[in-house]
Amino acid sequence: MALSAAVAQAGDYGLAPxxxxxxxxxxWGEQADLLPSNGGNIANAGFIVGAKSVLVIDAGPTRRYAEQMLDxxxxxxxxPIIAVVVTHHHQDHSFGIPVFVEHGLDVIMHPGAAAMLVRDGDILLNFVxxxxxxxxxxxxxxxxxxHPITEATSIDLxxxxxxxxxxxxxxxxxDLVVYDGATKTLFAGDLVFNGRVPTVPHGDVQTWRGQLVTLDKWDWRRLIPGHGPLVADRTVLDGMSDYLAFLEARVACSYRMGDSPAETLMAEVPDAYTxxxxxDREYQRAVLQLFRKYDETAPPPCP
Ligand SMILES: [Zn+2]
Structure with missing residues:
Protein backbone atom coordinates (compact mmCIF):
# COMPACT_ATOMS: atom_id res chain seq x y z
CA MET A 1 0.00 0.00 0.00
CA ALA A 2 2.71 2.43 1.00
CA LEU A 3 4.71 1.54 -2.09
CA SER A 4 1.85 2.25 -4.47
CA ALA A 5 1.28 5.57 -2.72
CA ALA A 6 4.94 6.46 -3.12
CA VAL A 7 5.17 5.67 -6.82
CA ALA A 8 1.74 6.86 -7.90
CA GLN A 9 1.84 9.54 -10.56
CA ALA A 10 -1.32 11.08 -11.89
CA GLY A 11 -3.03 8.38 -13.92
CA ASP A 12 -0.83 5.49 -12.72
CA TYR A 13 -2.20 3.58 -9.74
CA GLY A 14 0.76 1.20 -9.48
CA LEU A 15 -1.66 -1.65 -8.81
CA ALA A 16 -0.11 -4.83 -7.44
CA PRO A 17 -2.37 -7.74 -6.44
CA TRP A 28 -5.51 -2.92 -1.16
CA GLY A 29 -6.71 0.67 -1.29
CA GLU A 30 -5.17 3.36 0.86
CA GLN A 31 -6.59 4.27 4.25
CA ALA A 32 -6.69 7.89 3.09
CA ASP A 33 -8.96 10.65 1.89
CA LEU A 34 -9.74 11.13 -1.80
CA LEU A 35 -6.56 12.94 -2.85
CA PRO A 36 -4.64 13.94 -5.98
CA SER A 37 -1.84 11.68 -4.69
CA ASN A 38 -4.01 8.53 -4.76
CA GLY A 39 -6.50 9.11 -7.56
CA GLY A 40 -9.36 7.95 -5.35
CA ASN A 41 -7.80 4.54 -4.67
CA ILE A 42 -9.15 4.23 -1.12
CA ALA A 43 -11.24 1.05 -1.35
CA ASN A 44 -10.22 -2.58 -1.59
CA ALA A 45 -10.93 -4.66 -4.69
CA GLY A 46 -9.82 -8.14 -5.69
CA PHE A 47 -10.24 -11.26 -7.76
CA ILE A 48 -10.63 -15.00 -7.34
CA VAL A 49 -8.99 -17.50 -9.70
CA GLY A 50 -10.69 -20.84 -10.35
CA ALA A 51 -9.49 -23.76 -12.49
CA LYS A 52 -11.23 -22.30 -15.54
CA SER A 53 -11.95 -18.63 -14.98
CA VAL A 54 -11.59 -15.51 -12.87
CA LEU A 55 -14.15 -13.42 -10.98
CA VAL A 56 -13.37 -9.79 -10.13
CA ILE A 57 -14.74 -8.06 -7.05
CA ASP A 58 -15.42 -4.34 -7.52
CA ALA A 59 -14.61 -2.16 -10.50
CA GLY A 60 -12.52 0.58 -8.91
CA PRO A 61 -12.90 4.36 -8.71
CA THR A 62 -12.08 5.39 -12.30
CA ARG A 63 -11.78 4.14 -15.86
CA ARG A 64 -7.99 4.20 -15.52
CA TYR A 65 -8.11 2.08 -12.40
CA ALA A 66 -10.30 -0.53 -14.07
CA GLU A 67 -8.04 -0.68 -17.13
CA GLN A 68 -4.95 -1.04 -14.97
CA MET A 69 -6.68 -3.61 -12.78
CA LEU A 70 -7.51 -5.78 -15.81
CA ASP A 71 -3.87 -5.53 -16.94
CA PRO A 80 -10.17 -15.68 -18.66
CA ILE A 81 -12.01 -13.11 -16.58
CA ILE A 82 -15.76 -13.77 -16.80
CA ALA A 83 -17.41 -11.16 -14.60
CA VAL A 84 -17.14 -8.45 -12.00
CA VAL A 85 -19.33 -8.28 -8.90
CA VAL A 86 -19.85 -4.63 -7.99
CA THR A 87 -20.56 -4.61 -4.26
CA HIS A 88 -22.51 -1.32 -4.32
CA HIS A 89 -22.91 2.01 -6.11
CA HIS A 90 -20.35 4.18 -4.28
CA GLN A 91 -17.84 5.69 -6.67
CA ASP A 92 -14.75 4.06 -5.20
CA HIS A 93 -16.25 0.64 -6.05
CA SER A 94 -18.25 1.20 -9.22
CA PHE A 95 -16.84 3.82 -11.56
CA GLY A 96 -14.77 1.30 -13.53
CA ILE A 97 -17.91 -0.53 -14.73
CA PRO A 98 -17.86 0.70 -18.38
CA VAL A 99 -14.41 -0.82 -18.91
CA PHE A 100 -15.72 -4.27 -18.00
CA VAL A 101 -18.73 -3.82 -20.28
CA GLU A 102 -16.47 -2.81 -23.18
CA HIS A 103 -14.44 -5.98 -22.63
CA GLY A 104 -17.62 -8.07 -22.93
CA LEU A 105 -17.60 -9.09 -19.28
CA ASP A 106 -20.67 -9.59 -17.11
CA VAL A 107 -21.27 -6.86 -14.56
CA ILE A 108 -23.22 -8.18 -11.58
CA MET A 109 -24.87 -5.65 -9.29
CA HIS A 110 -28.00 -5.22 -7.21
CA PRO A 111 -30.74 -3.23 -9.02
CA GLY A 112 -31.05 -0.96 -5.97
CA ALA A 113 -27.39 -0.05 -6.40
CA ALA A 114 -27.84 0.46 -10.13
CA ALA A 115 -30.71 2.86 -9.44
CA MET A 116 -28.53 4.86 -7.06
CA LEU A 117 -25.85 5.10 -9.76
CA VAL A 118 -28.44 6.51 -12.17
CA ARG A 119 -29.58 8.99 -9.53
CA ASP A 120 -26.23 10.10 -8.08
CA GLY A 121 -23.55 8.99 -10.55
CA ASP A 122 -22.85 12.33 -12.23
CA ILE A 123 -22.85 14.21 -8.93
CA LEU A 124 -20.41 11.71 -7.43
CA LEU A 125 -18.17 11.91 -10.49
CA ASN A 126 -17.96 15.70 -10.26
CA PHE A 127 -17.27 15.41 -6.55
CA VAL A 128 -14.41 12.93 -7.04
CA HIS A 147 -26.62 -8.69 -14.82
CA PRO A 148 -28.73 -7.16 -12.04
CA ILE A 149 -29.37 -9.80 -9.36
CA THR A 150 -32.09 -9.93 -6.72
CA GLU A 151 -31.30 -13.37 -5.34
CA ALA A 152 -28.19 -15.00 -3.95
CA THR A 153 -26.26 -16.76 -6.67
CA SER A 154 -23.36 -19.13 -7.05
CA ILE A 155 -20.68 -18.73 -9.72
CA ASP A 156 -18.65 -21.72 -10.91
CA LEU A 157 -15.07 -20.73 -11.71
CA ASP A 175 -24.89 -4.37 -1.22
CA LEU A 176 -23.40 -7.64 -2.43
CA VAL A 177 -20.80 -9.74 -0.67
CA VAL A 178 -18.68 -12.49 -2.24
CA TYR A 179 -17.70 -15.68 -0.40
CA ASP A 180 -15.03 -18.13 -1.51
CA GLY A 181 -15.80 -21.38 0.28
CA ALA A 182 -12.51 -22.99 -0.76
CA THR A 183 -10.52 -20.61 1.43
CA LYS A 184 -13.36 -19.29 3.64
CA THR A 185 -12.58 -15.78 2.47
CA LEU A 186 -15.32 -13.16 2.50
CA PHE A 187 -15.23 -9.98 0.41
CA ALA A 188 -17.62 -7.93 2.54
CA GLY A 189 -17.58 -4.69 0.53
CA ASP A 190 -18.53 -1.67 2.62
CA LEU A 191 -20.60 -3.69 5.05
CA VAL A 192 -17.29 -3.74 6.91
CA PHE A 193 -14.94 -0.79 7.46
CA ASN A 194 -11.77 -1.68 9.37
CA GLY A 195 -10.15 1.18 11.28
CA ARG A 196 -12.19 3.72 9.38
CA VAL A 197 -15.48 5.45 10.15
CA PRO A 198 -18.39 3.76 8.36
CA THR A 199 -20.33 6.14 6.14
CA VAL A 200 -24.09 6.15 6.67
CA PRO A 201 -25.76 8.59 4.22
CA HIS A 202 -27.31 5.87 2.05
CA GLY A 203 -28.15 3.28 4.65
CA ASP A 204 -29.94 2.46 7.84
CA VAL A 205 -28.06 1.91 11.09
CA GLN A 206 -30.35 -0.73 12.61
CA THR A 207 -30.47 -2.73 9.39
CA TRP A 208 -26.70 -2.50 9.07
CA ARG A 209 -26.13 -3.69 12.63
CA GLY A 210 -28.36 -6.68 11.97
CA GLN A 211 -26.33 -7.49 8.87
CA LEU A 212 -23.12 -7.35 10.92
CA VAL A 213 -24.60 -9.98 13.25
CA THR A 214 -25.29 -12.15 10.20
CA LEU A 215 -21.75 -11.67 8.91
CA ASP A 216 -20.35 -12.41 12.36
CA LYS A 217 -22.00 -15.86 12.34
CA TRP A 218 -20.79 -16.65 8.85
CA ASP A 219 -18.06 -19.27 8.55
CA TRP A 220 -15.24 -17.06 7.30
CA ARG A 221 -11.61 -17.31 8.27
CA ARG A 222 -10.55 -14.00 6.77
CA LEU A 223 -12.60 -11.03 5.67
CA ILE A 224 -11.60 -8.40 3.13
CA PRO A 225 -13.37 -5.20 4.17
CA GLY A 226 -14.35 -2.43 1.75
CA HIS A 227 -11.88 -0.16 3.51
CA GLY A 228 -8.89 -0.88 5.72
CA PRO A 229 -6.70 -3.90 6.31
CA LEU A 230 -7.58 -7.61 6.39
CA VAL A 231 -9.96 -8.69 9.15
CA ALA A 232 -9.11 -11.95 10.90
CA ASP A 233 -10.70 -11.07 14.22
CA ARG A 234 -14.47 -10.84 14.67
CA THR A 235 -14.16 -8.10 17.29
CA VAL A 236 -13.71 -5.66 14.38
CA LEU A 237 -17.38 -6.23 13.51
CA ASP A 238 -18.43 -5.72 17.14
CA GLY A 239 -16.48 -2.46 17.30
CA MET A 240 -18.13 -1.22 14.14
CA SER A 241 -21.57 -2.14 15.40
CA ASP A 242 -20.83 -0.36 18.70
CA TYR A 243 -19.87 2.81 16.83
CA LEU A 244 -23.07 2.70 14.76
CA ALA A 245 -25.12 2.19 17.94
CA PHE A 246 -23.34 5.09 19.64
CA LEU A 247 -23.92 7.35 16.63
CA GLU A 248 -27.61 6.57 16.39
CA ALA A 249 -28.21 6.88 20.15
CA ARG A 250 -26.30 10.16 20.35
CA VAL A 251 -28.30 11.75 17.55
CA ALA A 252 -31.66 10.21 18.48
CA CYS A 253 -31.38 11.43 22.08
CA SER A 254 -30.24 14.92 21.04
CA TYR A 255 -33.01 15.16 18.49
CA ARG A 256 -35.64 14.12 21.02
CA MET A 257 -34.32 16.70 23.51
CA GLY A 258 -34.66 19.41 20.86
CA ASP A 259 -30.92 20.03 20.42
CA SER A 260 -29.61 21.44 17.16
CA PRO A 261 -27.01 19.52 15.12
CA ALA A 262 -24.41 22.09 16.25
CA GLU A 263 -25.24 21.40 19.91
CA THR A 264 -25.02 17.67 19.29
CA LEU A 265 -21.61 18.08 17.69
CA MET A 266 -20.31 19.94 20.75
CA ALA A 267 -20.42 16.74 22.81
CA GLU A 268 -17.18 14.78 22.61
CA VAL A 269 -16.82 11.53 20.74
CA PRO A 270 -15.90 8.67 23.13
CA ASP A 271 -12.21 7.73 23.20
CA ALA A 272 -12.99 4.33 21.71
CA TYR A 273 -13.77 5.99 18.36
CA THR A 274 -11.35 8.92 18.17
CA ASP A 280 -13.91 14.31 12.48
CA ARG A 281 -15.40 14.70 9.05
CA GLU A 282 -17.54 11.57 8.82
CA TYR A 283 -18.96 11.89 12.31
CA GLN A 284 -20.07 15.44 11.55
CA ARG A 285 -21.51 14.38 8.21
CA ALA A 286 -23.37 11.48 9.82
CA VAL A 287 -24.87 13.66 12.56
CA LEU A 288 -26.18 16.14 9.99
CA GLN A 289 -27.51 13.33 7.82
CA LEU A 290 -29.34 11.65 10.71
CA PHE A 291 -30.91 14.96 11.74
CA ARG A 292 -32.29 15.33 8.23
CA LYS A 293 -33.53 11.76 8.32
CA TYR A 294 -35.31 12.27 11.67
CA ASP A 295 -37.05 15.32 10.25
CA GLU A 296 -38.79 12.89 7.91
CA THR A 297 -39.11 9.72 10.01
CA ALA A 298 -39.22 9.72 13.79
CA PRO A 299 -35.94 8.82 15.48
CA PRO A 300 -35.67 5.57 17.42
CA PRO A 301 -36.23 5.81 21.19
CA CYS A 302 -33.39 7.31 23.21
CA PRO A 303 -31.86 4.28 24.95
ZN1 LIG B 1 -19.60 2.53 0.27
Whole structure:
Protein backbone atom coordinates (compact mmCIF):
# COMPACT_ATOMS: atom_id res chain seq x y z
CA MET A 1 0.00 0.00 0.00
CA ALA A 2 2.71 2.43 1.00
CA LEU A 3 4.71 1.54 -2.09
CA SER A 4 1.85 2.25 -4.47
CA ALA A 5 1.28 5.57 -2.72
CA ALA A 6 4.94 6.46 -3.12
CA VAL A 7 5.17 5.67 -6.82
CA ALA A 8 1.74 6.86 -7.90
CA GLN A 9 1.84 9.54 -10.56
CA ALA A 10 -1.32 11.08 -11.89
CA GLY A 11 -3.03 8.38 -13.92
CA ASP A 12 -0.83 5.49 -12.72
CA TYR A 13 -2.20 3.58 -9.74
CA GLY A 14 0.76 1.20 -9.48
CA LEU A 15 -1.66 -1.65 -8.81
CA ALA A 16 -0.11 -4.83 -7.44
CA PRO A 17 -2.37 -7.74 -6.44
CA UNK A 18 -1.58 -9.38 -3.12
CA UNK A 19 -2.39 -13.08 -2.70
CA UNK A 20 -4.48 -12.97 0.45
CA UNK A 21 -5.37 -16.68 0.32
CA UNK A 22 -4.62 -19.37 -2.31
CA UNK A 23 -6.13 -18.05 -5.55
CA UNK A 24 -7.66 -15.03 -3.80
CA UNK A 25 -6.04 -11.69 -4.58
CA UNK A 26 -6.59 -8.24 -3.14
CA UNK A 27 -5.82 -4.78 -4.45
CA TRP A 28 -5.51 -2.92 -1.16
CA GLY A 29 -6.71 0.67 -1.29
CA GLU A 30 -5.17 3.36 0.86
CA GLN A 31 -6.59 4.27 4.25
CA ALA A 32 -6.69 7.89 3.09
CA ASP A 33 -8.96 10.65 1.89
CA LEU A 34 -9.74 11.13 -1.80
CA LEU A 35 -6.56 12.94 -2.85
CA PRO A 36 -4.64 13.94 -5.98
CA SER A 37 -1.84 11.68 -4.69
CA ASN A 38 -4.01 8.53 -4.76
CA GLY A 39 -6.50 9.11 -7.56
CA GLY A 40 -9.36 7.95 -5.35
CA ASN A 41 -7.80 4.54 -4.67
CA ILE A 42 -9.15 4.23 -1.12
CA ALA A 43 -11.24 1.05 -1.35
CA ASN A 44 -10.22 -2.58 -1.59
CA ALA A 45 -10.93 -4.66 -4.69
CA GLY A 46 -9.82 -8.14 -5.69
CA PHE A 47 -10.24 -11.26 -7.76
CA ILE A 48 -10.63 -15.00 -7.34
CA VAL A 49 -8.99 -17.50 -9.70
CA GLY A 50 -10.69 -20.84 -10.35
CA ALA A 51 -9.49 -23.76 -12.49
CA LYS A 52 -11.23 -22.30 -15.54
CA SER A 53 -11.95 -18.63 -14.98
CA VAL A 54 -11.59 -15.51 -12.87
CA LEU A 55 -14.15 -13.42 -10.98
CA VAL A 56 -13.37 -9.79 -10.13
CA ILE A 57 -14.74 -8.06 -7.05
CA ASP A 58 -15.42 -4.34 -7.52
CA ALA A 59 -14.61 -2.16 -10.50
CA GLY A 60 -12.52 0.58 -8.91
CA PRO A 61 -12.90 4.36 -8.71
CA THR A 62 -12.08 5.39 -12.30
CA ARG A 63 -11.78 4.14 -15.86
CA ARG A 64 -7.99 4.20 -15.52
CA TYR A 65 -8.11 2.08 -12.40
CA ALA A 66 -10.30 -0.53 -14.07
CA GLU A 67 -8.04 -0.68 -17.13
CA GLN A 68 -4.95 -1.04 -14.97
CA MET A 69 -6.68 -3.61 -12.78
CA LEU A 70 -7.51 -5.78 -15.81
CA ASP A 71 -3.87 -5.53 -16.94
CA UNK A 72 -2.64 -6.51 -13.47
CA UNK A 73 -5.02 -9.50 -13.34
CA UNK A 74 -3.92 -10.66 -16.79
CA UNK A 75 -0.29 -10.40 -15.69
CA UNK A 76 -1.14 -12.70 -12.76
CA UNK A 77 -3.19 -15.39 -14.51
CA UNK A 78 -3.93 -16.38 -18.09
CA UNK A 79 -7.37 -17.76 -17.20
CA PRO A 80 -10.17 -15.68 -18.66
CA ILE A 81 -12.01 -13.11 -16.58
CA ILE A 82 -15.76 -13.77 -16.80
CA ALA A 83 -17.41 -11.16 -14.60
CA VAL A 84 -17.14 -8.45 -12.00
CA VAL A 85 -19.33 -8.28 -8.90
CA VAL A 86 -19.85 -4.63 -7.99
CA THR A 87 -20.56 -4.61 -4.26
CA HIS A 88 -22.51 -1.32 -4.32
CA HIS A 89 -22.91 2.01 -6.11
CA HIS A 90 -20.35 4.18 -4.28
CA GLN A 91 -17.84 5.69 -6.67
CA ASP A 92 -14.75 4.06 -5.20
CA HIS A 93 -16.25 0.64 -6.05
CA SER A 94 -18.25 1.20 -9.22
CA PHE A 95 -16.84 3.82 -11.56
CA GLY A 96 -14.77 1.30 -13.53
CA ILE A 97 -17.91 -0.53 -14.73
CA PRO A 98 -17.86 0.70 -18.38
CA VAL A 99 -14.41 -0.82 -18.91
CA PHE A 100 -15.72 -4.27 -18.00
CA VAL A 101 -18.73 -3.82 -20.28
CA GLU A 102 -16.47 -2.81 -23.18
CA HIS A 103 -14.44 -5.98 -22.63
CA GLY A 104 -17.62 -8.07 -22.93
CA LEU A 105 -17.60 -9.09 -19.28
CA ASP A 106 -20.67 -9.59 -17.11
CA VAL A 107 -21.27 -6.86 -14.56
CA ILE A 108 -23.22 -8.18 -11.58
CA MET A 109 -24.87 -5.65 -9.29
CA HIS A 110 -28.00 -5.22 -7.21
CA PRO A 111 -30.74 -3.23 -9.02
CA GLY A 112 -31.05 -0.96 -5.97
CA ALA A 113 -27.39 -0.05 -6.40
CA ALA A 114 -27.84 0.46 -10.13
CA ALA A 115 -30.71 2.86 -9.44
CA MET A 116 -28.53 4.86 -7.06
CA LEU A 117 -25.85 5.10 -9.76
CA VAL A 118 -28.44 6.51 -12.17
CA ARG A 119 -29.58 8.99 -9.53
CA ASP A 120 -26.23 10.10 -8.08
CA GLY A 121 -23.55 8.99 -10.55
CA ASP A 122 -22.85 12.33 -12.23
CA ILE A 123 -22.85 14.21 -8.93
CA LEU A 124 -20.41 11.71 -7.43
CA LEU A 125 -18.17 11.91 -10.49
CA ASN A 126 -17.96 15.70 -10.26
CA PHE A 127 -17.27 15.41 -6.55
CA VAL A 128 -14.41 12.93 -7.04
CA UNK A 129 -12.92 14.90 -9.94
CA UNK A 130 -12.78 18.03 -7.79
CA UNK A 131 -10.95 16.17 -5.06
CA UNK A 132 -8.49 14.01 -7.02
CA UNK A 133 -8.12 15.92 -10.29
CA UNK A 134 -9.16 15.27 -13.87
CA UNK A 135 -5.83 13.59 -14.65
CA UNK A 136 -7.22 10.57 -12.82
CA UNK A 137 -10.88 10.73 -13.78
CA UNK A 138 -10.52 11.64 -17.47
CA UNK A 139 -12.67 9.34 -19.58
CA UNK A 140 -14.59 8.00 -16.59
CA UNK A 141 -18.31 7.60 -17.21
CA UNK A 142 -21.18 6.12 -15.25
CA UNK A 143 -22.00 2.52 -16.09
CA UNK A 144 -24.80 0.06 -15.47
CA UNK A 145 -24.84 -3.65 -14.68
CA UNK A 146 -25.39 -6.20 -17.44
CA HIS A 147 -26.62 -8.69 -14.82
CA PRO A 148 -28.73 -7.16 -12.04
CA ILE A 149 -29.37 -9.80 -9.36
CA THR A 150 -32.09 -9.93 -6.72
CA GLU A 151 -31.30 -13.37 -5.34
CA ALA A 152 -28.19 -15.00 -3.95
CA THR A 153 -26.26 -16.76 -6.67
CA SER A 154 -23.36 -19.13 -7.05
CA ILE A 155 -20.68 -18.73 -9.72
CA ASP A 156 -18.65 -21.72 -10.91
CA LEU A 157 -15.07 -20.73 -11.71
CA UNK A 158 -14.03 -24.34 -12.34
CA UNK A 159 -13.50 -26.54 -9.24
CA UNK A 160 -14.35 -23.45 -7.26
CA UNK A 161 -17.85 -22.20 -6.48
CA UNK A 162 -18.10 -18.63 -5.29
CA UNK A 163 -21.25 -17.35 -3.60
CA UNK A 164 -22.72 -13.88 -4.08
CA UNK A 165 -25.12 -12.84 -1.32
CA UNK A 166 -27.41 -9.84 -1.04
CA UNK A 167 -27.69 -7.36 1.84
CA UNK A 168 -30.24 -4.60 1.30
CA UNK A 169 -30.63 -1.33 3.12
CA UNK A 170 -27.71 -1.45 5.58
CA UNK A 171 -24.80 0.48 4.07
CA UNK A 172 -26.73 1.21 0.85
CA UNK A 173 -29.96 -0.03 -0.80
CA UNK A 174 -28.12 -2.87 -2.54
CA ASP A 175 -24.89 -4.37 -1.22
CA LEU A 176 -23.40 -7.64 -2.43
CA VAL A 177 -20.80 -9.74 -0.67
CA VAL A 178 -18.68 -12.49 -2.24
CA TYR A 179 -17.70 -15.68 -0.40
CA ASP A 180 -15.03 -18.13 -1.51
CA GLY A 181 -15.80 -21.38 0.28
CA ALA A 182 -12.51 -22.99 -0.76
CA THR A 183 -10.52 -20.61 1.43
CA LYS A 184 -13.36 -19.29 3.64
CA THR A 185 -12.58 -15.78 2.47
CA LEU A 186 -15.32 -13.16 2.50
CA PHE A 187 -15.23 -9.98 0.41
CA ALA A 188 -17.62 -7.93 2.54
CA GLY A 189 -17.58 -4.69 0.53
CA ASP A 190 -18.53 -1.67 2.62
CA LEU A 191 -20.60 -3.69 5.05
CA VAL A 192 -17.29 -3.74 6.91
CA PHE A 193 -14.94 -0.79 7.46
CA ASN A 194 -11.77 -1.68 9.37
CA GLY A 195 -10.15 1.18 11.28
CA ARG A 196 -12.19 3.72 9.38
CA VAL A 197 -15.48 5.45 10.15
CA PRO A 198 -18.39 3.76 8.36
CA THR A 199 -20.33 6.14 6.14
CA VAL A 200 -24.09 6.15 6.67
CA PRO A 201 -25.76 8.59 4.22
CA HIS A 202 -27.31 5.87 2.05
CA GLY A 203 -28.15 3.28 4.65
CA ASP A 204 -29.94 2.46 7.84
CA VAL A 205 -28.06 1.91 11.09
CA GLN A 206 -30.35 -0.73 12.61
CA THR A 207 -30.47 -2.73 9.39
CA TRP A 208 -26.70 -2.50 9.07
CA ARG A 209 -26.13 -3.69 12.63
CA GLY A 210 -28.36 -6.68 11.97
CA GLN A 211 -26.33 -7.49 8.87
CA LEU A 212 -23.12 -7.35 10.92
CA VAL A 213 -24.60 -9.98 13.25
CA THR A 214 -25.29 -12.15 10.20
CA LEU A 215 -21.75 -11.67 8.91
CA ASP A 216 -20.35 -12.41 12.36
CA LYS A 217 -22.00 -15.86 12.34
CA TRP A 218 -20.79 -16.65 8.85
CA ASP A 219 -18.06 -19.27 8.55
CA TRP A 220 -15.24 -17.06 7.30
CA ARG A 221 -11.61 -17.31 8.27
CA ARG A 222 -10.55 -14.00 6.77
CA LEU A 223 -12.60 -11.03 5.67
CA ILE A 224 -11.60 -8.40 3.13
CA PRO A 225 -13.37 -5.20 4.17
CA GLY A 226 -14.35 -2.43 1.75
CA HIS A 227 -11.88 -0.16 3.51
CA GLY A 228 -8.89 -0.88 5.72
CA PRO A 229 -6.70 -3.90 6.31
CA LEU A 230 -7.58 -7.61 6.39
CA VAL A 231 -9.96 -8.69 9.15
CA ALA A 232 -9.11 -11.95 10.90
CA ASP A 233 -10.70 -11.07 14.22
CA ARG A 234 -14.47 -10.84 14.67
CA THR A 235 -14.16 -8.10 17.29
CA VAL A 236 -13.71 -5.66 14.38
CA LEU A 237 -17.38 -6.23 13.51
CA ASP A 238 -18.43 -5.72 17.14
CA GLY A 239 -16.48 -2.46 17.30
CA MET A 240 -18.13 -1.22 14.14
CA SER A 241 -21.57 -2.14 15.40
CA ASP A 242 -20.83 -0.36 18.70
CA TYR A 243 -19.87 2.81 16.83
CA LEU A 244 -23.07 2.70 14.76
CA ALA A 245 -25.12 2.19 17.94
CA PHE A 246 -23.34 5.09 19.64
CA LEU A 247 -23.92 7.35 16.63
CA GLU A 248 -27.61 6.57 16.39
CA ALA A 249 -28.21 6.88 20.15
CA ARG A 250 -26.30 10.16 20.35
CA VAL A 251 -28.30 11.75 17.55
CA ALA A 252 -31.66 10.21 18.48
CA CYS A 253 -31.38 11.43 22.08
CA SER A 254 -30.24 14.92 21.04
CA TYR A 255 -33.01 15.16 18.49
CA ARG A 256 -35.64 14.12 21.02
CA MET A 257 -34.32 16.70 23.51
CA GLY A 258 -34.66 19.41 20.86
CA ASP A 259 -30.92 20.03 20.42
CA SER A 260 -29.61 21.44 17.16
CA PRO A 261 -27.01 19.52 15.12
CA ALA A 262 -24.41 22.09 16.25
CA GLU A 263 -25.24 21.40 19.91
CA THR A 264 -25.02 17.67 19.29
CA LEU A 265 -21.61 18.08 17.69
CA MET A 266 -20.31 19.94 20.75
CA ALA A 267 -20.42 16.74 22.81
CA GLU A 268 -17.18 14.78 22.61
CA VAL A 269 -16.82 11.53 20.74
CA PRO A 270 -15.90 8.67 23.13
CA ASP A 271 -12.21 7.73 23.20
CA ALA A 272 -12.99 4.33 21.71
CA TYR A 273 -13.77 5.99 18.36
CA THR A 274 -11.35 8.92 18.17
CA UNK A 275 -8.69 6.74 16.52
CA UNK A 276 -10.90 5.77 13.58
CA UNK A 277 -9.71 7.22 10.29
CA UNK A 278 -11.92 10.09 9.14
CA UNK A 279 -13.73 10.48 12.49
CA ASP A 280 -13.91 14.31 12.48
CA ARG A 281 -15.40 14.70 9.05
CA GLU A 282 -17.54 11.57 8.82
CA TYR A 283 -18.96 11.89 12.31
CA GLN A 284 -20.07 15.44 11.55
CA ARG A 285 -21.51 14.38 8.21
CA ALA A 286 -23.37 11.48 9.82
CA VAL A 287 -24.87 13.66 12.56
CA LEU A 288 -26.18 16.14 9.99
CA GLN A 289 -27.51 13.33 7.82
CA LEU A 290 -29.34 11.65 10.71
CA PHE A 291 -30.91 14.96 11.74
CA ARG A 292 -32.29 15.33 8.23
CA LYS A 293 -33.53 11.76 8.32
CA TYR A 294 -35.31 12.27 11.67
CA ASP A 295 -37.05 15.32 10.25
CA GLU A 296 -38.79 12.89 7.91
CA THR A 297 -39.11 9.72 10.01
CA ALA A 298 -39.22 9.72 13.79
CA PRO A 299 -35.94 8.82 15.48
CA PRO A 300 -35.67 5.57 17.42
CA PRO A 301 -36.23 5.81 21.19
CA CYS A 302 -33.39 7.31 23.21
CA PRO A 303 -31.86 4.28 24.95
ZN1 LIG B 1 -19.60 2.53 0.27
Missing amino acids: FETAPGVYTF AIRATTDR TELVGAAWTDGTTIGAPT GDRDVDVEIFEGGHTPG GLFGI
